[in-house]
Structure formats: C-alpha cells, structure tokens
Amino acid sequence: MTVSATAPDGVPEVTEGADLAELLLTALTALDADALGDGDVAVVTSKVVSKAEGRVVTGSRDEHLAAETARVVARRGPTTIVRTHHGLTLAAAGIDNSNVELGSAVLLPLDPDASARRLRVALLERTGRNVGVVVTDTAGRAWREGQTDIAIGAAGLVVAESFAGRVDAHGNELAVTAPAVADEIAGLAELAQGKLGGRPFAVVRGRADLVLPAGEHGAGAGSLVRAEGADLFGYGAREAVVRALRGEPDDVAPFGAAVEADELVGLLHAVLGVVATTDRHVVEVPRGAGERAVVLAFAHGWLPVAGHDDDADLRFARSTP
Structure with missing residues (x-):
C-alpha cells in the first residue's frame, strides 16, 4: 500500500x-x-x-480565552489547557496569534x-x-x-x-x-x-x-471527542485536588461516572481507615471521618445527603443515578 x-x-x-x-x-x-x-x-x-x-478578532489570546472556554482543565505557568465548547482539549482554546496581523488572533x-x-x-x-x-x-x-x-x-x-x-x-x-x-x-x-x-x-x-x-x-x-467525564484525565493533577476540595456540584462531571458503593467503602477504609456501610444506594460513614471523607467521596462521584442533623453519621449518594 x-x-x-x-x-x-x-x-x-x-x-x-x-x-x-x-x-x-x-x-x-x-x-x-x-x-x-x-x-x-x-x-x-x-x-x-x-x-x-x-x-479573526482584534486583541490577544488572553482577551478571548474565557469566551472560548467551556472549562479549565489545567494551568501551568503561562499555559492554560481548556476544554472548548467543541469538547476539544487544547492549549489556549486553540486560539492562534501566528500568521495573522499584529494585534489580532484567530479563533477556531x-x-x-x-x-x-x-x-x-x-x-x-x-x-x-x-x-x-x-x-x-x-x-x-x-x-x-x-x-x-x-x-x-x-x-x-x-x-x-x-x-x-x-x-x-x-x-x-x-x-x-x-x-x-x-x-x-x-x-x-x-x-x-x-x-x-x-x-x-x-x-x-x-x-x-x-x-x-x-x-x-x-x-x-x-x-x-470523548464525552465529559469519559476521559480519565478530566483535570490536571493539581486541579483535581482543588476541585475536589471545593466540592462544587458543577465540578463533579469531569471526574467521571460514580464508582460502585462497595468500591467507595473500600477506598474510605484504605485511605482514611474508617469503616463505612452501604445498602448499594447510600454509603454511611461515621461523623468522625470529617471533611476528608466528603472530599474523597466527591472525587469518586458521591455527594453528601442533605437534611440530617450534625450528630448523625455522614451519608452519601451517587451524584448521578
């Protein structure tokens, strides 16, 4: 051939x-x-x-980056890697300022x-x-x-x-x-x-x-283009830590589909040394596990169940059905 x-x-x-x-x-x-x-x-x-x-637009890449960005994946120094509205993961959203008049940039x-x-x-x-x-x-x-x-x-x-x-x-x-x-x-x-x-x-x-x-x-x-959450590297290593600590519901999707309840129970024991229980739909953790359990659960697709008093055990449910 x-x-x-x-x-x-x-x-x-x-x-x-x-x-x-x-x-x-x-x-x-x-x-x-x-x-x-x-x-x-x-x-x-x-x-x-x-x-x-x-x-072709006037201005620098930085001036147009936010509008071309669906979300930031990672930042390292002057480099910003983002997921564009197309779903592409590119440096500076693919905005280019080469082979174009000074003071202009080319959007995808x-x-x-x-x-x-x-x-x-x-x-x-x-x-x-x-x-x-x-x-x-x-x-x-x-x-x-x-x-x-x-x-x-x-x-x-x-x-x-x-x-x-x-x-x-x-x-x-x-x-x-x-x-x-x-x-x-x-x-x-x-x-x-x-x-x-x-x-x-x-x-x-x-x-x-x-x-x-x-x-x-x-x-x-x-x-x-992989769907949001289907990529194993939805965030950079540092950004994943920050997003998990923030715990904003809108940030959970790039972490991927929620793990099975038994896997989360195993992770809670291996990482935090706590004994959790589950009925497959809800994972229950002793209140003493603290915020680290919330962060670990969030990164694996589980969110706290609201509406329980402060002395009760922590209860988590999948972020998506």
Missing part, C-alpha cells in the same frame, strides 16, 4: 469570505490537472477555515465538521470528484513532548476504524483497537504542509477505502 500527501504552494493570503474550494483547486491545477481524484482526502488547516469564516471555526461538509459539497459540485475532507489543528499530547496536527472537523470520511473482534495473525482477538485514521491523515498532511511553508491545503491519496459515498458525510471528527 502507498499513501501520499501533496501540499501545493502558491495559496494567497486568506481573508473573510474567501472561496476555499476555489483556492484549493487553483493551487492544485498548477501542480497537475489530476491532482484531486475520487477517493482522495482534501485536508485544510483550521486557521484558513477560520479566516474565511470571519473568525464555530463548527469544524460543518465547515468540512461545506467544502466537500463545493468540491463535488465543481469537479465531480467524491473526496473526503479533514479540517486540522495543532495539539499537544499527554505524556509526550511536541505537537502534531489532529482532525477537528471531517466530512465524507470514516474517522476511526474498528478492529474489535478481529483476530491477528497469531489468533489473538483484538478488543479495543480503533485507529483514529482522521488524526493519522492530519499528521501525514502536516508533514507535507510544514508549519511555515504557507501551504494550508493538502491532498492525501491512497486510502479511498475510508471515503464515504457522495452525500454521506459520516459521524465527523466530533465523534472522536
């Missing part, structure tokens, strides 16, 4: 209202009349999508999957070619230095393959293997585009098996 990425030069500065399909096709035609074929994947950076959609597209769908439809109408489309942005990775491009928008593409239930050459059944192929395509395209090359478009060829029939846009890159 051969998979290739081609990124054309000669794309002019993109401004609000720009026709991205026309810009891409013009740049490709200068390379080769057949530079875009059925089954190819057209890749475009989120920055030029945002510029074309009028998402409002709906990257919708942006990808519009570009796919335009390319089909003008060329008759059925292609997939991926909108990319740059992201860091937990446990890894450096950054790579990922898919934040997609249309007409299988964004993740599923190998669950298949068997390898040695007869081992694969349980959870699910390559995020849209992200892999984004990373491959970035190698051809380069960070400073002025090449916001790329065409990836060789995975036509991932491209959906015309008119079928697929689940989009949004389907690659």
